[in-house]
Amino acid sequence: MAARPGKAPRFPVLAELTTPDGARLTCRTLAQPDRTAPVVVVLPAMGMAARHYTPLVRALHRRGLSVVTTDLRGHGESLPTPARGVHFGYREIVEHDIGAVLRETRAAFPEAPVLLLGHSLGGQLGAVHCGLGRIRPAGVVLVASGSAWYRTFGLRAGLRRLVLSRLYVVGAALLGYWPGERLGFGGRESARLMRDWARQMLTGRYHVRGSLVPYEQALSEVELPILAVDVENDELAPPRAVDHLCGKMPRARVTRWSYTSADADGRPLDHFRWIRHNSGLADRITDWITDTLRSPA
Numbered sequence: 001m002a003a004r005p006g007k008a009p010r011f012p013v014l015a016e017l018t019t020p021d022g023a024r025l026t027c028r029t030l031a032q033p034d035r036t037a038p039v040v041v042v043l044p045a046m047g048m049a050a051r052h053y054t055p056l057v058r059a060l061h062r063r064g065l066s067v068v069t070t071d072l073r074g075h076g077e078s079l080p081t082p083a084r085g086v087h088f089g090y091r092e093i094v095e096h097d098i099g100a101v102l103r104e105t106r107a108a109f110p111e112a113p114v115l116l117l118g119h120s121l122g123g124q125l126g127a128v129h130c131g132l133g134r135i136r137p138a139g140v141v142l143v144a145s146g147s148a149w150y151r152t153f154g155l156r157a158g159l160r161r162l163v164l165s166r167l168y169v170v171g172a173a174l175l176g177y178w179p180g181e182r183l184g185f186g187g188r189e190s191a192r193l194m195r196d197w198a199r200q201m202l203t204g205r206y207h208v209r210g211s212l213v214p215y216e217q218a219l220s221e222v223e224l225p226i227l228a229v230d231v232e233n234d235e236l237a238p239p240r241a242v243d244h245l246c247g248k249m250p251r252a253r254v255t256r257w258s259y260t261s262a263d264a265d266g267r268p269l270d271h272f273r274w275i276r277h278n279s280g281l282a283d284r285i286t287d288w289i290t291d292t293l294r295s296p297a
Contacts (some may be wrong), residue, residue, distance in 0.1 A: 003274070004187050010051055011030045011069065013026060013027070013069060014104065014105070015027045015108070017093070017100045017101070017104060019097055020096055021075065022123055023080060023097065024079040024080075024284045025073070025077075025078050025097060025101065025229065026071070026077040026078065026264045027068055027069070027101055027105070028050070028059070028069050028070070029066065029067065029068045029069070029108070030066065030067050031066040031067075031074070031109075032064065032065070035066075035109055035113060036111045036112050037065070037066050037112055038065050038113050038115060038293060039066040039068060039070070039105055039112045039113070039115070040066070040067050040115050040117050040141070040285075041068045041070070041101060041102065041105055041116050041117065042056070042057065042067060042070075042071075042117050042122075042258070043070070043072065043098065043116060043117070043118040043119065043123065043125070043126045044071065044072055044075070044111050044119055044121075044122045045271075046120060046186045046189065046197070047185075047186035047188075048119070048120075048187070049071055049076035049187075050075075050076050052275065052295070053069060055276045055278060057069060057273050060246030060286065060291045061114050063286040064286070066109065067113065067200055068101070072093060072097070072103050072121070073088055073097055073176055073190075074086075074088070074091050074160065074188065075187055075190065075285075077118070081188065082178070082188050082189055082190040082191075082193075083176065084176025084177060084200055086177070086190060087190065087192050088192060089192035089193040090125060090128075090208060090215075091191060091198040091211050092192065093130050094125050094215070095129075095211070095212055097100040097165075098126060098129040098191075099129065102114065102116075102135040102137065106135070108156065113138040113139075113293055114138060115137050115139045115141065116131050116137045116139075116141070117141040117254065118141070118142055118143055118145050119138075119144055119145060120236065120237060120271065120293075122145070123140075123141075123142040123145025123245075124145055124293050125144075126140060126142075127140060127219060127226075127245065128194045128206060128215050128216075128218050129183075130218075130222050130224055131215075131217070131218030131219050131220070133221070135217050137291075138224075138225075138293065139224055139226065139227070139292050140171065140224055140226045141226075141229070141288070142228045142229065142245070143229045143231070143274065143281070144230070144231045144234050144236070144237045144241070144271050145201070145237055145245065146230070146238065146241025146244060146245050147244035147245040148161075149195060149204035149206065149241070149244055150162040150165075150196050150239070151202065152240040152243075152244045153281060157264075161201065162201060162202065164185075165198040165202070168185065169198045172190075172194040172195075173270060174191070175218065176191060177189065177190060178193075179193055183228055193279065196208055206219065216248065219248040220248065220250065220251070223253075224252055224253045225252070225255070226249065226252045227285065228256050228257070228282065228287045229242075229256075229283075230256075230257075231258075231269050231270065231274045232258070232261055232270075233268070233269055234269070234270055235271065236271040237271060239258065242256070249272075257284060262278075263279075263280030264278070264279060264280050265277070265280070278286065
């Protein structure tokens with residue numbers, strides 16, 4: 001479900017990209033004067049425009065990191081907009097978009113280590129990309145990012161989510177897209193992306209047709225350092241869901257951490273509020289990046 005914060009100022013454009021299948025992405029950056037400073041590429045949640053992460057971007061920048069943002073395909077400044085006849089899903093984001101953003105970031109910051117920070121769906125797809133063996137970051141931060149498998153949510157909540165997911169897929173098939181911005185879940189989404197999401201919710205496995213390699217296999221081959229953070233009061237990515245996603249990456253060097261309101265100066269948290277109430281989390285991410293880059297395996 002997408003949050004609805006007000007519009008935030010946009011950062012300078014780093015690059016305008018066109019993927020092999022014609023999608024257009026805009027990368028923006030808030031960079032440090034020191035071009036060797038670590039760079040964090042932020043991948044948003046389903047339905048979230050990159051501009052909503054402005055509080056997080058500024059917090060990480062104040063702590064000495066450069067930050068690159070981009071919208072997931074179909075949101076914010078990216079094109080195409082989901083509509084009848086516009087077909088894309090997990091495969092295009094994993095195999096085209098994330099790699100293009102990482103390549104451009106590395107070209108712009110050739111002397112800096114580049115890391116991914118993924119929220120929710122952005123974290124899931126970013127993790128899959130890391131297992132494909134093309135462009136791998138120096139590390140991955142997963143925040144409020146867990147498997148959508150219905151069994152990780154408990155019996156009642158899980159079955160409710162499973163039933164709703166089937167209704168969403170039927171609605172998207174009938175309309176040719178999912179109008180989530182009007183119906184209260186996600187944003188305006190591609191019908192195929194909704195099918196991919198619902199399939200993973202039902203089976204617990206990431207499987208898309210025509211992928212380079214099976215995505216479950218890709219996840220099993222991730223060998224990167226990962227900081228996986230669950231957030232207090234997060235009903236969309238509870239600890240068991242985060243653990244289920246991490247369990248698919250047995251070779252990764254996973255550090256688990258729970259972000260609570262005590263870490264956020266008493267501010268209330270959930271799947272989205274952590275973006276604004278980020279003080280303790282930004283400190284933890286920065287410390288983890290420093291430690292990870294100082295002592296690589």
